Amino acid sequence: MTAGGKPLCPRCLLADVPGGAALAALNQAWIDALPPERRADDATFRARLAACRDCEHLASGTCGLCGCYVEYRASQKARRCPDVPARW
Numbered sequence: 001m002t003a004g005g006k007p008l009c010p011r012c013l014l015a016d017v018p019g020g021a022a023l024a025a026l027n028q029a030w031i032d033a034l035p036p037e038r039r040a041d042d043a044t045f046r047a048r049l050a051a052c053r054d055c056e057h058l059a060s061g062t063c064g065l066c067g068c069y070v071e072y073r074a075s076q077k078a079r080r081c082p083d084v085p086a087r088w
């Protein structure tokens with residue numbers, strides 16, 4: 001699997017993708033910019049990302065169902081996993 005000539009990294013979050021540090025930092029900046037009332041608590045965030053890491057739809061930090069970077073999606077309290085049934 002490739003994306004734009006770069007190999008996809010199945011089951012990887014952005015922070016784990018080789019060469020993904022810049023995108024991971026951008027995602028973290030987006031998360032840091034969220035108002036506290038819109039952010040998921042840390043335990044929820046970690047549990048969501050654990051589900052994503054175990055999901056066949058995850059590739060290079062991106063959800064194959066919705067196209068979101070999962071770290072950013074999972075950081076938002078009101079967001080849900082797009083799978084049916086939802087995994088978080």
Ligand code: SF4
Binds near residue numbers: 051055056080082088
């Ligand atoms: S389908 Fe859900 S669990 Fe799977 S990568 Fe997307 S958001 Fe994560």
